[in-house]
Amino acid sequence: MRWESLFADMEAQLDAAREQGLRDEVAELTRAERAQVTLVDRLRATRGGTLRVLLRDGQTVGGAVVEAAPQWVLVASDATRRVLVPATAVTGVVGLSALAAPPPGTAERALSLGHALRALARDRAEVRVDALGVRVAGRVERVGADHVDVLPADAGPGGAAWALRFDALMAVRSG
Known part of the structure; x- marks a missing residue:
């Protein structure tokens, strides 16, 4: 039972890190796109x-x-x-x-x-x-x-x- 909750916690942290990375990437792409607008x-x-x-x-x-x-x-x-x-x-x-x-x-x-x-x-x-x-x-x-x-x-x-x-x-x- 303890191992299951440890793995679930690690998986949740990994999912959160992926989501944050995606948000960071979208924000960077948005800034780069705006930099091209005249x-x-x-x-x-x-x-x-x-x-x-x-x-x-x-x-x-x-x-x-x-x-x-x-x-x-x-x-x-x-x-x-x-x-x-x-x-x-x-x-x-x-x-x-x-x-x-x-x-x-x-x-x-x-x-x-x-x-x-x-x-x-x-x-x-x-x-x-x-x-x-x-x-x-x-x-x-x-x-x-x-x-x-x-x-x-x-x-x-x-x-x-x-x-x-x-x-x-x-x-x-x-x-």
């Missing part, structure tokens, strides 16, 4: 959700996430206004999903910031571009590899456009 992956998972984005220049942009790609997020600040925020302009976010979207596919990776800006140029949309040190209301005229030309609305015929580097952009507002 902020943009979480923004992409928040499509349709409401959040507030803090930009590098101190501005905040709030609203529903309409779309997100690896280089940008599009936020609906109200029923008619949209704000295109480059991922490089984001300092922090309140309201993110705890989940992460799967890695972007080939088509989604192709949706660069330049691609989104070219769509605004094609549509001849009136925009307000906030960049470090300047705010320009007008139209996107051209989009280069690393910059966008914005012609101010108050520029006369032959007026000069602002050429703004992508990495200086904080927000492009339309609507």
Whole structure:
């Protein structure tokens, strides 16, 4: 009888050690998986959700996430206004999903910031571009590899456009 209880106790200890090892392994795998998640992956998972984005220049942009790609997020600040925020302009976010979207596919990776800006140029949309040190209301005229030309609305015929580097952009507002 004594041997049976000793073996039962040893078996219970072994089972507890196995369970603890499994919990430790799951926790380590969870930490390793979370270490691979980018902020943009979480923004992409928040499509349709409401959040507030803090930009590098101190501005905040709030609203529903309409779309997100690896280089940008599009936020609906109200029923008619949209704000295109480059991922490089984001300092922090309140309201993110705890989940992460799967890695972007080939088509989604192709949706660069330049691609989104070219769509605004094609549509001849009136925009307000906030960049470090300047705010320009007008139209996107051209989009280069690393910059966008914005012609101010108050520029006369032959007026000069602002050429703004992508990495200086904080927000492009339309609507």
